[in-house]
Amino acid sequence: MKPRPISGRATAKSRAARSTRPKVVLAYSGGLDTSIILHWLKEEKGCDVIAFCADLGQGEDLATIRKKALQVGAVKAYVEDLKEEFVSNYVFPMLRGNAVYESSYLLGTSIARPLIAKRQVELAKKEKASFLSHGATGKGNDQVRFELTFAALAPNVQVIAPWREWSMVSRQDLIDYAQQHRIPITVTKAKPYSMDANLLHISYEGGVLENPWISPPKEMFQMTVSPQDAPTTPQTLTVQFKKGNPIAINDKALSPATLLYRLNQLGGKHGIGRVDLVENRFVGLKSRGVYETPGGTILHIARRALESLTLDREVVHLRDSLMPRYAEIIYNGFWFSPERMMLQAAFDRAQQDVTGTVRLQLYKGNCTVTGRKSDRSLYQEHLATFEEGSGYDQQDAGGFIRLNALRLSTRTSVQKTKW
Numbered sequence: 001m002k003p004r005p006i007s008g009r010a011t012a013k014s015r016a017a018r019s020t021r022p023k024v025v026l027a028y029s030g031g032l033d034t035s036i037i038l039h040w041l042k043e044e045k046g047c048d049v050i051a052f053c054a055d056l057g058q059g060e061d062l063a064t065i066r067k068k069a070l071q072v073g074a075v076k077a078y079v080e081d082l083k084e085e086f087v088s089n090y091v092f093p094m095l096r097g098n099a100v101y102e103s104s105y106l107l108g109t110s111i112a113r114p115l116i117a118k119r120q121v122e123l124a125k126k127e128k129a130s131f132l133s134h135g136a137t138g139k140g141n142d143q144v145r146f147e148l149t150f151a152a153l154a155p156n157v158q159v160i161a162p163w164r165e166w167s168m169v170s171r172q173d174l175i176d177y178a179q180q181h182r183i184p185i186t187v188t189k190a191k192p193y194s195m196d197a198n199l200l201h202i203s204y205e206g207g208v209l210e211n212p213w214i215s216p217p218k219e220m221f222q223m224t225v226s227p228q229d230a231p232t233t234p235q236t237l238t239v240q241f242k243k244g245n246p247i248a249i250n251d252k253a254l255s256p257a258t259l260l261y262r263l264n265q266l267g268g269k270h271g272i273g274r275v276d277l278v279e280n281r282f283v284g285l286k287s288r289g290v291y292e293t294p295g296g297t298i299l300h301i302a303r304r305a306l307e308s309l310t311l312d313r314e315v316v317h318l319r320d321s322l323m324p325r326y327a328e329i330i331y332n333g334f335w336f337s338p339e340r341m342m343l344q345a346a347f348d349r350a351q352q353d354v355t356g357t358v359r360l361q362l363y364k365g366n367c368t369v370t371g372r373k374s375d376r377s378l379y380q381e382h383l384a385t386f387e388e389g390s391g392y393d394q395q396d397a398g399g400f401i402r403l404n405a406l407r408l409s410t411r412t413s414v415q416k417t418k419w
Contacts, residue, residue, distance in 0.1 A: 021046055021047060022045075022046070022047050022048070022129075022130045022131060023047065023048045023050060023124075023127055023128065023130060023131070024045070024047040024048070024049055024129055024130070024132065024133050024160060025050045025052055025124045025127065025129045025132050025133070026038055026041060026050065026051050026052065026133045026134070026135075027052055027053075027054075027116050027117070027120055027134045027135065027146065028051035028053050028065070028069050028074070028077070028135075029053060029065070029135065030053065030060065030064070030065035030069070031135075031186070032171065032174050032175070032178065032185050032186070033135035033137075033163075033174060034135040035068065035072050035178065035183050035184070035185060036168075036174045036177055036178060036183060037133065037135050037162045038051060038069065038072045038073055038074055039072055039073055039181055039183055040162055040166065041133060041160065042074075043073075044166075045160065047131065047160075048075045049075060050074065050075060050076045050078070050123065050127055051066075051069035051070075051074040051076070051077045052077075052078045052079075052080075052116075052120055052123055053066065053069070053077070053078070053079045053080075054080055054086075054115065054116045055079060055081045055082060055083060056082055056083060056086045056112055056115070056116075056198035056199055057083045057086070057197075057198050057199025057200075057257065057260075057261065058197040058198050058199075060197075062079045063079075066079045068184065071184070072183055072184075076127070078123060082119065083199055083257040084255060084257045085115065086112065086198070086199060086257070087199060087200075087256035087257045087259075087260050088256045088257075089115075090111050090112070090115050090335075091111060091199070091200050091256075091260065091296070092244075092245050092246075092256060093344055093348070094107060094111050094330060095296065095299055095300060096244040096245070096303075096344075096347050096348060097323060097326045097327075097343065097344065097347040098320075098323055099323060099326055099327040099330055100300070100323070100327055101279065101327040101328065101330075101331045102279055102280065104275050104277045104279075105275065105277060105279060105289070105291065105331075106200070106201065106275075106293045106296045106297065106300065107327065107330050107331060108198060108200040108201025108202075108203060108291060108293055108296065109142070109198075109201070109203050110141070110145065110333070111200065111330060111335075112200070113142055113145035113146055113149065113333065113335075114145065114335035114336060116146075117134075117145070117146045117149035117150055117153075118149060118153060118336075120132050121149070121153045121154040121157070125154070129157070130157065130158060131157065131158050131159070132146075132150050132154070132157055132159050132160070133159065133160040133161070133162065134146040134147075134159075134161065135162075135163075136161070136163065137163045138161070138163045138164045139281075139283065140281065140283070140287075141281050141282050141331070141332070141333065143161055143164075144282055144283065144333045145332075145335075146333075147159055147161070147333075148332075148333040148334060148336070148337075149333070149335065149336055152336035152337070171194075171206070193205065193207030193208060193209055193220075194206040197222075199257060199260055199261060199264070200260065200293060200295070200296050201223075201273075201291055201292055201293040201296060202222055202291070202292045203289055203290070203291050204216065204220055204289070204290040205287065205288065205289050209288055209289075209290060210288060211288075212278050212288045216290045220290075221274070221292060222292070223268045223273070223292040223294055224271050224272065224273060224274055224292050224294055225268065225269065225270075225271050226271055227270075227271035227274075227364045227365030227366075228271075228364070229271070230269065230270045230271040230363070230364045230365065231270065232364075234361045234362065235266065235270060235361070235362045235363070236359065236360070236362075236370070237249060237250055237266060237359070237360055237362070238250055238251065238357050238358065238359050238360070239263075239298070239299070239302045239357070239360065240356070240357050241302070241303065241306055241354055241356060241358070242355050243351055243353075243354060243355060244348070244351025244354040245351075246259055246299055246302070246303075247259070249266075260295045260296075260299075261295070262295075263294065263295030263298050263299065264294050266294070266295075266298070266362060267294025267295055267297060267298050267367070268292075268294045269362075270362040270364065270365070271364060271365040272294045272297055272298065272362060272365055273291075273292055273293040273294035273295070273296065273298075274291070274292055274365070275290070275291045275293065276288075276289075276290045276291075277289060277291075282331065282332040282333070298362075298367050301360065301367050302358040302360060302369070303354065303358075305369040305372045306354055306355075306356050306358050306372055306374060308372070308379075309356065309372055309373075309376075309377040309378065309379050310353045310354050310355070310376045310377060310378060311378070312378065319347060319350055322346070322347075326340070326343045329343070353376040355374060355375070355376050356372065356373055356374025356375065356377070357372070357373050357374070358372045359371035359372070
């Protein structure tokens, strides 16, 4: 659906004045940081602000966000439904690489930033804006992700990063600023932690979570129930894949965004996909983050199970050796980089045979594979059986072992090695 910008009301005199003001496209969420930034860009930088909010499935009232952007001072507000593009062109390619950062994080926030930044660049070209801006802090990874995308796609457009310019240093400073300038906000002094949501996950950080010894508040979680409170009856489902992409749940074909949404519902009901970790940020800091990724967790487990049937051993081992680097590339913000594209091409080639069905059981925080099948399966029961089979001569194993043992026995005999 083609987006329709909504402009704020302006007098002829104010429109004339604006014609000479520089334009900036701001990634706007309607939250504390970007609402303050919108006002600051207008009043302190003298810019006409074009607010852009991407609907990535965060479940917010987008009409209210658009209205708020204009209320705070934006001259235009774009709100665009990018859910299908997000899942098809960003989430699914990343999952085809089985990307997991530092063994735990499924990169839900990391993968959203390139799409938002790409669309900002496109709007800047459309609106003839000279600047791009974002609400990422100077301590975080998101500033890098936004600005590396800007550099890759629009190297001549300048960036305004307010957190690296203004004198405010804390969320409390922002709350005070909002009250001073009568900017409506939802964050309160009693609940200052930050939250970021999209169709793949929700992340939480800051506030009480900054102490890694403190357990996350139970009421904080929004996508998943606590495993202790999950149903006592397991639920079984099947996920169908074609060339590495999930296409159906329980034999019902669904669009990418709808499929992920449905898996979020199923996984969330059973408390699947919670992660609490201290990660290494690209900027050099350690950070405690809490994540909910129910649908993504199910897809990651299911794909690995199907790959065990359909991928050659050396392909799997080589891909897995490259996966940490691929995950790091995405985490650090290099989605639009030649190295990511090179690895993506290799991973996508490997996924051509990842077609089939996986059966899973969801139960109290666990997602367990209970079956897998594929017409492209390399698993041959007549070869693997411990009963009488064909195609494998057990006597061949003796020579195989002797050849692999040759270097070990030679070293021992020459060096008289004592183990």
